[in-house]
Amino acid sequence: GAVVSQHPSRVICKSGTSVKIECRSLDFQATTMFWYRQFPKKSLMLMATSNEGSKATYEQGVEKDKFLINHASLTLSTLTVTSAHPEDSSFYICSARKNNEKLFFGSGTQLSVL
Amino acid sequence: DAKTTQPTSMDCAEGRAANLPCNHSTISGNEYVYWYRQIHSQGPQYIIHGLKNNETNEMASLIITEDRKSSTLILPHATLRDTAVYYCIVNDAGNNRKLIWGLGTSLAVNP
Numbered sequence: 001g002a003v004v005s006q007h008p009s010r011v012i013c014k015s016g017t018s019v020k021i022e023c024r025s026l027d028f029q030a031t032t033m034f035w036y037r038q039f040p041k042k043s044l045m046l047m048a049t050s051n052e053g054s055k056a057t058y059e060q061g062v063e064k065d066k067f068l069i070n071h072a073s074l075t076l077s078t079l080t081v082t083s084a085h086p087e088d089s090s091f092y093i094c095s096a097r098k099n100n101e102k103l104f105f106g107s108g109t110q111l112s113v114l
Numbered sequence: 115d116a117k118t119t120q121p122t123s124m125d126c127a128e129g130r131a132a133n134l135p136c137n138h139s140t141i142s143g144n145e146y147v148y149w150y151r152q153i154h155s156q157g158p159q160y161i162i163h164g165l166k167n168n169e170t171n172e173m174a175s176l177i178i179t180e181d182r183k184s185s186t187l188i189l190p191h192a193t194l195r196d197t198a199v200y201y202c203i204v205n206d207a208g209n210n211r212k213l214i215w216g217l218g219t220s221l222a223v224n225p
Contacts, residue, residue: 006157036215043201043215044158093157102148103213105157 006106021079023094029074030096038091050077084113118202123220132189136202139183151198192223
């Protein structure tokens with residue numbers, strides 16, 4: 001199956017710093033990628049839809065200035081958590097859709113903000 | 115809100131079949147049923163999907179009722195590595211509309 005690589009898998013940062021998470025589709029081109037966050041024992045919550053070459057579409061309640069998404073190429077989308085605070089600590093997951101097929105997911109990034 | 119309902123948890127003995135049910139009574143005619151699973155601290159993994167016919171692949175079988183209001187994912191010979199949260203989702207294929215994730219079923223495969 002298709003492969004989506006997400007990096008880093010784990011990051012610990014100080015409050016107030018920014019953290020960038022990368023999501024790459026390794027063997028296919030993804031015009032659309034999705035970013036989710038997940039709290040312990042909870043389901044995935046969609047944060048935003050990232051479209052190559054255009055602005056991301058954010059879900060209600062997600063601050064676009066806080067969670068910056070860039071989808072500069074057909075194989076790479078990045079999520080930057082700006083001025084991170086402890087409440088931003090969460091598991092962040094990206095996914096990519098190959099043409100109109102099923103979604104493929106990255107392995108997730110565990111963010112811990114001290 | 116998720117358009118599916120699943121039991122919160124299930125247990126299965128290793129080597130036996132695991133049958134995971136899902137209700138999707140409001141499914142529309144062009145929506146597929148997708149199954150994903152998530153092992154702790156990893157991203158979800160695609161398992162199988164179907165529209166109205168039963169489907170089988172190397173991982174599992176999907177049985178969809180004739181009225182399409184419910185389905186069952188079958189893991190024919192569960193192993194300890196199948197312990198995970200299993201999500202049933204309905205979505206219009208060919209559409210980038212977002213998937214709505216419920217809480218899934220936490221399957222524990224016991225030795």
